[in-house]
Amino acid sequence: MIDLILSLLPPGFPWRDSIHYFPTIDSTNTQAKHLAAQGAPHGTVLIAGHQTGGRGRLGRSFHSPEGMGIYLSVILRPGCPAKDLMHLTCATGVTMCDAVEAAAGFRPGIKWTNDLLWGKRKLGGILTELSLKPDGSVDYAVVGIGLNCCQQEADFPEDIRHIAASLSMAAGHPVAPAQLAAAMVTALEAMAAAFFAPNWITRYQKDCLTVGKEISLVRGDTVRHGLAVGVDAEGALIVRFPDGHEEAVSSGEVSVRGMYGYV
Numbered sequence: 443m444i445d446l447i448l449s450l451l452p453p454g455f456p457w458r459d460s461i462h463y464f465p466t467i468d469s470t471n472t473q474a475k476h477l478a479a480q481g482a483p484h485g486t487v488l489i490a491g492h493q494t495g496g497r498g499r500l501g502r503s504f505h506s507p508e509g510m511g512i513y514l515s516v517i518l519r520p521g522c523p524a525k526d527l528m529h530l531t532c533a534t535g536v537t538m539c540d541a542v543e544a545a546a547g548f549r550p551g552i553k554w555t556n557d558l559l560w561g562k563r564k565l566g567g568i569l570t571e572l573s574l575k576p577d578g579s580v581d582y583a584v585v586g587i588g589l590n591c592c593q594q595e596a597d598f599p600e601d602i603r604h605i606a607a608s609l610s611m612a613a614g615h616p617v618a619p620a621q622l623a624a625a626m627v628t629a630l631e632a633m634a635a636a637f638f639a640p641n642w643i644t645r646y647q648k649d650c651l652t653v654g655k656e657i658s659l660v661r662g663d664t665v666r667h668g669l670a671v672g673v674d675a676e677g678a679l680i681v682r683f684p685d686g687h688e689e690a691v692s693s694g695e696v697s698v699r700g701m702y703g704y705v
């Protein structure tokens with residue numbers, strides 16, 4: 443698999459020697475954090491064909507069955523204050539839309555902040571984890587992405603079958619995992635090279651399907667309803683509440699009416 447992935451990368455690809463493939467791993471994010479703590483360089487990439495302990499946001503697990511998806515983490519060392527990385531998950535979302543478009547021929551949408559969608563179904567997600575130095579600057583960021591690639595509807599566990607999809611289902615033809623992995627790594631390297639370019643949020647707003655939708659915002663026991671009207675420069679969702687006031691929301695669980703069973 444690794445030889446196939448490497449053969450699909452552009453000539454002279456700068457991260458070529460720091461890409462590692464694991465048929466099985468607990469979590470590429472967990473192992474990437476271990477490697478980063480031991481000094482692994484910027485551009486170290488871990489790709490797995492199966493995760494036994496795949497992790498998602500908010501402490502959830504990420505279903506990562508063997509041979510069905512690409513589970514990938516990259517170590518980034520941008521050498522900047524944490525506040526300059528607020529848009530990292532959004533930039534990664536746009537970048538994964540680019541990668542899926544290159545590998546599968548269609549462009550997914552994004553559910554704020556970190557879910558990749560085909561229509562109302564989830565194709566995958568992004569988990570960003572940061573480690574800071576004592577002075578508040580970023581020691582490393584681990585960006586993990588899981589994308590469902592090969593499943594047909596019946597391959598998903600029953601409890602997520604109605605809300606999950608794969609790239610092959612969306613494209614209407616098989617999508618090769620190695621092709622997807624190569625497209626993801628290529629797009630991530632381009633993202634890292636242009637990370638401080640100013641246009642990420644403009645691009646993100648175009649791909650983000652949450653903007654313009656009615657949402658419910660869950661914080662602890664409190665649920666509030668509002669209209670998502672935009673995304674600010676740091677990637678926070680701007681929500682207008684029924685009394686007309688607007689808030690930038692960067693934490694809590696946002697559900698979008700019509701997606702994943704919220705009606």
Ligand code: BTN
Pocket residue numbers: 468469470471472493495496497498499500502504512513514515556557566567568569586587588589
């Ligand atoms: C989410 O849906 O909340 C985010 C899912 C992120 C899953 C990816 S798979 C590769 C990397 N390793 C993990 O354990 N998680 C991320």
